[in-house]
């Protein structure tokens with residue numbers, strides 16, 4: 321990464337302190353994460369003439385989950401015309417639901433197309449962020465040195481840190497072990513005896529793709545998911561030409577998809593009994609694809625549809641009926657050097673284990689790195705049950721905003737809709753800070769608390785609450801801290817409206833020499849001209865190691 325390192329030093333500092341100080345880089349806004357959220361905010365800041373910002377991304381390029389998830393069959397499950405940024409329509413999707421390489425290329429192209437590449441610093445892992453009340457700045461530690469920022473924005477994603485099940489013996493396994501989100505594409509699965517653990521959205525995509533390649537495949541299922549027929553199809557050259565020459569037609573298609581998804585909320589959140597109709601469609605899909613009554617029974621979910629994520633697939637049930645594939649409808653009890661043991665104690669010899677076991681979601685790993693006012697750690701404030709105002713701001717954490725924080729997840733539509741709503745909110749907050757010349761902005765705790773009471777009240781009657789399932793949506797206390805339980809257009813309306821009573825703006829005199837109000841210092845300002853190719857290459861190696869260790873950490 322290239323960066324300006326020269327700059328004034330702090331008066332009275334020792335030589336060593338001065339040296340350290342001179343390598344501290346500063347940007348008014350530091351965005352951590354280069355996925356849809358980070359890119360969306362960067363675009364908005366530039367459009368609003370805020371130029372003093374950087375994106376710090378620990379991976380080798382932008383893309384977020386679409387850079388990291390390279391497993392076979394990885395595809396979005398919301399139509400691409402909605403699952404894309406509104407300011408960057410793409411008429412060239414090859415399919416109505418695009419595959420991962422296309423989404424990754426789309427994000428890489430977007431950052432170039434809107435002149436944002438120079439703001440991106442890859443291979444930079446933000447390891448700690450501390451609010452410095454005296455300086456009215458965030459002090460950041462990263463794998464590439466320290467930074468200061470007036471505003472810190474976490475765009476680290478809710479599905480970034482792979483989660484492994486808490487199974488005894490995992491560290492004893494002598495074969496190949498990988499998580500779906502850290503797929504080793506150099507590893508040849510041909511002829512292998514493979515155990516696939518989990519039946520969530522990722523496993524449902526990769527199992528059909530590897531079934532014909534492996535020697536034998538055991539699919540461990542703790543709980544059968546509801547599967548819907550998939551309506552994906554390749555786009556036609558005529559459609560692509562139409563979207564290219566008449567962009568409005570693509571906007572109309574996007575709006576239609578949005579409405580078709582949004583009406584589903586009626587069943588999910590307003591009248592859960594309506595989910596019976598959806599359940600009927602899914603049961604019919606199962607009956608039409610699985611004729612063996614014993615297998616069909618094992619694949620029949622025991623909770624109301626929608627309580628866990630509904631996954632579309634026409635390939636899942638056929639894959640499970642291939643001669644070399646066996647469904648093991650049991651949890652995993654133990655892992656040994658060359659085998660896995662199911663809940664009944666049956667041992668299955670395998671040489672590869674693939675974990676399709678999801679992510680650390682409600683235990684938000686980045687919140688273990690962020691210290692707010694009085695040095696309080698965000699996860700300590702939350703005590704296992706994260707809450708935020710509009711999923712974006714937390715009392716006690718001035719000048720800090722996050723994307724896709726607590727209660728912003730959807731079970732029925734595109735997360736990009738939520739991201740773009742938060743982009744407007746966070747841009748408005750930064751504008752308020754800027755135009756008033758304040759040094760800090762902080763959410764009002766009464767507004768924050770009232771907002772969360774409202775979330776809990778709305779959640780109480782939804783399918784996520786009454787549907788009879790246990791999911792990753794629930795936090796350590798059993799509260800659903802993941803889902804937004806209302807119309808998404810309501811979320812957008814509330815995020816867009818700038819409520820003056822929701823935030824406190826303050827101007828705290830900053831002691832001379834201790835830090836700097838934004839714009840009043842040029843010390844070590846981050847070089848916004850981009851990261852060097854060599855640094856990116858170095859980051860590729862370092863990033864891979866860090867990603868692996870993340871898997872290892874979560875295994876413990």
Ligand SMILES: Cc1cc2nc3c(=O)[nH]c(=O)nc-3n(C[C@H](O)[C@H](O)[C@H](O)COP(=O)(O)OP(=O)(O)OC[C@H]3O[C@@H](n4cnc5c(N)ncnc54)[C@H](O)[C@@H]3O)c2cc1C
Pocket residue numbers: 352353354355356357358376377378379382383384385386387389394395396397398403444445446447475476477478479480522686723724733734735736739
């Ligand atoms: C396989 C998969 C498929 C999905 N499909 C859909 C779908 O079809 N529809 C849908 O609506 N949603 C889907 N999602 C959800 C997805 O999380 C969001 O749609 C969206 O991509 C989130 O974007 P983001 O930018 O907020 O986060 P991410 O895409 O997760 O990006 C976060 C970035 O932050 C970086 N980062 C994290 N920690 C640090 C750190 N400490 N320092 C520096 N950088 C850091 C990461 O490397 C990553 O690049 C899917 C998720 C997965 C995993």
